[in-house]
Amino acid sequence: MTTFISEHSTRQRNSAGLPTTVLDVVIPVHNEQESLAACVETVHGYLQEHFPYAFRITVADNASTDATMAVGRRLEQELVGVRALHLDQKGRGRALRASWSMSDALVLAYMDVDLSTDLDALAPLVASLMSGHSDLAIGSRLAHGAHVVRGFKRDVISRGYNRLLRVSLHAGFTDAQCGFKAIRADVARELLPLVQDDSWFFDTELLVLAERAGLRIHEVPVDWYDDPDSRVDVVSTAIDDLRRTQDAPRTCRGRHRPGGDQGSNGARTGEPARAG
Numbered sequence: 001m002t003t004f005i006s007e008h009s010t011r012q013r014n015s016a017g018l019p020t021t022v023l024d025v026v027i028p029v030h031n032e033q034e035s036l037a038a039c040v041e042t043v044h045g046y047l048q049e050h051f052p053y054a055f056r057i058t059v060a061d062n063a064s065t066d067a068t069m070a071v072g073r074r075l076e077q078e079l080v081g082v083r084a085l086h087l088d089q090k091g092r093g094r095a096l097r098a099s100w101s102m103s104d105a106l107v108l109a110y111m112d113v114d115l116s117t118d119l120d121a122l123a124p125l126v127a128s129l130m131s132g133h134s135d136l137a138i139g140s141r142l143a144h145g146a147h148v149v150r151g152f153k154r155d156v157i158s159r160g161y162n163r164l165l166r167v168s169l170h171a172g173f174t175d176a177q178c179g180f181k182a183i184r185a186d187v188a189r190e191l192l193p194l195v196q197d198d199s200w201f202f203d204t205e206l207l208v209l210a211e212r213a214g215l216r217i218h219e220v221p222v223d224w225y226d227d228p229d230s231r232v233d234v235v236s237t238a239i240d241d242l243r244r245t246q247d248a249p250r251t252c253r254g255r256h257r258p259g260g261d262q263g264s265n266g267a268r269t270g271e272p273a274r275a276g
Helices: 036-050 068-078 092-102 119-130 152-168 185-194 202-212 234-245 248-252
Strands: 023-029 055-062 082-087 107-111 136-140 147-149 180-184 217-221 223-225
Touching: 023 036, 023 092, 036 055, 036 068, 036 119, 055 068, 055 092, 068 082, 082 092, 092 107, 092 185, 092 202, 107 119, 107 185, 119 136, 119 180, 119 217, 136 202, 180 185, 185 202, 202 217
Parallel strands: 023 055, 023 107, 055 082, 136 217, 147 223
Antiparallel strands: 107 180, 136 180
């Protein structure tokens, strides 16, 4: 089993004398009343068994019109460490920005409600951040060692989109849109104000900004199984993201780089991000 962090470094306590929340897993949802409970209960059970430090699961309901929020509130009452958050506006990026910004955890993560990514990838994802090895960590369906089961159309769209990112934005990461990512909280505080998109392109913009800032991005090959009941319109989402890639070079250029080792312009200096 992966070692997340040394015992000494996790014995931190907040001002109230309570153990510091080490990990906050955000599950962004929109009209997922049927699948939310099973997802949260599965993740909660997994973390209780495999993650030996204080954690939180945040249900980030973005503008659902069904009973999703009611389910979230029930889970909040029934399961220790579950929080439900409601946003009046839709958008995965908006939900992540709000949830991560208000979190007191040391490591911030998110995963899709369909749990297409096998949860065993969570340990190497989080461990790379807690050890100080990386600044961000992403699950990748295209990295060597990944095992993916999905339809031909979705596979072609995903590979084509990520190839375009490498050509147009010189991206070094292999999979921008896998719904399984984590970031150190201190890094998130620097990067989130720079990200403009509030929807599906949020992930790509965050990673491009991080890479151009010289931050370290660790990739974890994942086992991923396509959800046939997924509500995501893959084609329209891909088309919208492709349009946004045209603006990405302009929006990323000239932004200040997150703090750390300081260069002549006050920017962090570091090695370019590499796939893990």
